[in-house]
Every structure is written in structure tokens, then in C-alpha cells.
Amino acid sequence: MKTSRALIGSAAIAALMATAACGSRADEEPPAPAPTEEAGEDTATEEDTASAPATEPEVEPNGTVIEIQMLTRDPDGSGLQVFKPDLIRAQVGDTIRFVPTDPTHQSSSIEGMVPDGARGWEGEINEAVEYVVPLPGVYGYQCVPHYAAGMVGLIIVEGDGQDSNVEAAKAVSHPGNAGRKFEAIFEEAGL
Numbered sequence: 001m002k003t004s005r006a007l008i009g010s011a012a013i014a015a016l017m018a019t020a021a022c023g024s025r026a027d028e029e030p031p032a033p034a035p036t037e038e039a040g041e042d043t044a045t046e047e048d049t050a051s052a053p054a055t056e057p058e059v060e061p062n063g064t065v066i067e068i069q070m071l072t073r074d075p076d077g078s079g080l081q082v083f084k085p086d087l088i089r090a091q092v093g094d095t096i097r098f099v100p101t102d103p104t105h106q107s108s109s110i111e112g113m114v115p116d117g118a119r120g121w122e123g124e125i126n127e128a129v130e131y132v133v134p135l136p137g138v139y140g141y142q143c144v145p146h147y148a149a150g151m152v153g154l155i156i157v158e159g160d161g162q163d164s165n166v167e168a169a170k171a172v173s174h175p176g177n178a179g180r181k182f183e184a185i186f187e188e189a190g191l
């Protein structure tokens with residue numbers, strides 16, 4: 001009881017702070033001087049964009065979008081309550097787009113199943129959510145309402161350090177069918 005009230009309290013404070021931050025940002029409306037554009041290799045912009053100290057590196061979307069369907073029943077027979085495909089390989093900067101093909105689904109990364117320094121994502125039910133993958137590593141995710149039913153998936157982002165969080169991700173325990181599903185996915189991935 002105590003815990004959930006404390007959580008609600010801090011969530012409310014966070015919401016207030018977010019509102020305040022939005023408000024002040026809108027009020028300020030910085031005049032934004034026209035940047036002097038030098039075509040091509042421009043590297044000195046980091047100082048200007050230092051806003052909130054995010055732990056996740058800023059990553060430019062590279063234009064590649066990988067779609068994952070959220071399905072109640074896979075018309076091709078892979079099962080009920082599934083992400084399709086539930087295992088993908090991606091590159092840093094790719095946009096992963098979860099598509100609400102069927103209703104009642106969403107996608108959230110699972111705590112302990114994203115690489116250090118990655119924030120992860122949390123989608124709304126019945127809405128598409130996009131995440132630009134910021135770092136090599138594995139990213140495990142769930143559909144919150146159908147987690148125990150085994151509606152989970154894995155993204156492998158290739159590059160230096162892609163195996164850095166594999167063991168940690170495999171050590172996470174899951175409710176119901178999700179554990180078995182992840183075992184199968186990790187096996188399919190050769191991890």
C-alpha cells in the first residue's frame with residue numbers, strides 16, 4: 001500500500017515537472033538564429049544540444065524502418081498473441097516500429113533486457129510506437145497485457161559490444177509462457 005502510494009506520488013510529481021518543463025519551454029521560444037550551414041562535415045553541434053543529461057546517446061535515425069506487427073492471431077499460423085517477427089537483427093540508428101495490426105496490444109522493453117545506457121521504450125495500447133536503437137546489444141520486449149501469454153520478442157542490434165548484455169538478458173525471469181518463449185528465441189538467435 002505504502003509503496004504504491006509513494007509511486008503514485010512520485011509519478012504525479014514527475015508529471016507536474018514535465019508539465020512545467022513543457023510550459024517554460026513553450027514560453028521561452030528561443031529565437032533560434034539561422035545556423036551557418038557548411039555543407040558536409042559539421043561536427044561541432046554537441047554543445048548546443050546539451051539539454052537534459054540523458055544517459056542514452058543521441059542517435060540519428062538512419063532512415064531504415066523495421067516493422068514488427070502486433071497480432072492477436074497470426075494469419076500464417078505462428079500462434080496467438082505474437083509479435084511478428086519476434087526476432088530481428090538491426091543496426092544502430094535503425095527505427096523499430098511496432099504496428100498495432102490487431103487491437104489490445106502494445107510494446108515495452110523489459111527491465112534488465114536492454115544494454116547499459118539504453119533507455120528502452122514504452123508504447124500505448126493500440127498505438128504504434130517507434131524506437132531508434134541507440135547501442136549494440138540485445139533488447140527484450142513484451143506486450144504488457146499478454147506478457148504471461150508469451151507475447152515477447154527480441155531485437156539484436158549488431159556492432160561492437162552486441163553480446164555485452166546477453167547473459168544479463170537471459171537471466172531475467174518471466175511469467176507464464178514468456179520464459180519458454182524467450183528460451184526459444186535465444187536459441188533461434190544462437191545465443
Ligand SMILES: [Cu+2]
Nearest residue numbers: 105143146151
Ligand atoms: Cu498483446
